Amino acid sequence: MLGLGVDRLQADINRLLTSLFHQGVLDEQFLQLQQLQDDTSPTFVYDVINIYFDESEKLLRNLRLLLVDREFSDYKKIGLHLNQLVGSSSSIGARRVRNVCVAFRSASELNNRPGCLRGLEVVEHEYHYLKNMMHELFQLEQQRLLAAGVRYPM
Amino acid sequence: VYVRRTQFTIFFRIQNHCLKTKSKMATKSTGDIEKTKSIEMKKKLNVLIVDDDPLNLKIHERIIKTIGGISQMAKNGEEAVIIHRDGRASFDLILMDKEMPERDGVSTTKKLREMKVTSMIVGVTSLADREEERRAFMEAGLNHCLAKPLTKEKILPLINHLMDA
Numbered sequence: 194m195l196g197l198g199v200d201r202l203q204a205d206i207n208r209l210l211t212s213l214f215h216q217g218v219l220d221e222q223f224l225q226l227q228q229l230q231d232d233t234s235p236t237f238v239y240d241v242i243n244i245y246f247d248e249s250e251k252l253l254r255n256l257r258l259l260l261v262d263r264e265f266s267d268y269k270k271i272g273l274h275l276n277q278l279v280g281s282s283s284s285i286g287a288r289r290v291r292n293v294c295v296a297f298r299s300a301s302e303l304n305n306r307p308g309c310l311r312g313l314e315v316v317e318h319e320y321h322y323l324k325n326m327m328h329e330l331f332q333l334e335q336q337r338l339l340a341a342g343v344r345y346p347m
Numbered sequence: 348v349y350v351r352r353t354q355f356t357i358f359f360r361i362q363n364h365c366l367k368t369k370s371k372m373a374t375k376s377t378g379d380i381e382k383t384k385s386i387e388m389k390k391k392l393n394v395l396i397v398d399d400d401p402l403n404l405k406i407h408e409r410i411i412k413t414i415g416g417i418s419q420m421a422k423n424g425e426e427a428v429i430i431h432r433d434g435r436a437s438f439d440l441i442l443m444d445k446e447m448p449e450r451d452g453v454s455t456t457k458k459l460r461e462m463k464v465t466s467m468i469v470g471v472t473s474l475a476d477r478e479e480e481r482r483a484f485m486e487a488g489l490n491h492c493l494a495k496p497l498t499k500e501k502i503l504p505l506i507n508h509l510m511d512a
Contacts, residue, residue: 283495284402
């Protein structure tokens with residue numbers, strides 16, 4: 194029974210990952226992260242993704258604070274934040290978030306405030322979708338490890 | 348007495364990215380006889396990772412570890428300069444991010460070369476960087492430039508080249 198539980202959970206994990214790759218939410222860079230994880234660093238992917246969430250939320254907060262200010266004109270700052278978000282999203286394989294950040298950045302380069310506001314909404318939407326999917330993935334992984342009798346601090 | 352035997356096979360994964368440092372040749376001369384003793388020291392690849400992004404620091408540190416190296420981190424260029432100030436720092440490889448607060452990658456690379464740092468310095472650029480920015484980074488004193496995201500596959504050829512040298 195224990196083995197079947199582990200197998201079923203592994204199948205669920207594989208199905209979720211396949212779906213995320215198929216939707217373009219993740220790309221091969223995520224696989225690179227998985228390959229860096231082993232028994233000596235069993236929570237590497239989880240740790241990296243959590244750093245990404247922490248840093249991204251700071252950047253998204255800063256972007257929103259800049260754009261809601263009616264007097265706002267510092268598009269260069271917007272560009273710098275977006276460069277960071279593009280870079281970090283690329284580093285973890287978050288392809289859709291990266292792509293919408295690139296589109297947002299184009300609007301900021303044209304000093305287009307309405308375009309930037311729209312861009313921010315799209316980025317926030319994609320980011321939250323990714324975050325929810327990652328949480329689902331990590332929950333399944335945690336359940337799989339418990340079913341297999343393995344305990345890692347998470 | 349019946350003795351039962353059990354055979355175990357143990358597999359070790361050997362990390363082979365250990366660098367041979369220069370051989371120390373100690374020559375002792377006693378009259379007409381010259382004795383030469385060579386001491387070869389082996390050490391792990393020693394890398395300095397210079398980046399303000401905690402995500403990149405984590406990933407790059409892990410990449411270096413999985414290829415058998417050890418790493419130290421500097422959160423910006425100024426920290427990297429301070430690490431080298433007493434002249435005792437000895438890194439085989441420095442991974443240098445371009446955009447950093449306090450002192451950026453271009454300025455840091457120039458400064459380290461002025462300080463006669465001979466480590467291989469590999470710049471890590473983003474896709475947002477224009478061609479002229481990359482060129483300026485190379486001209487600051489880089490040995491190579493790689494685009495993010497960094498992967499094992501991108502860095503291994505450089506490390507193999509370092510080992511061959």
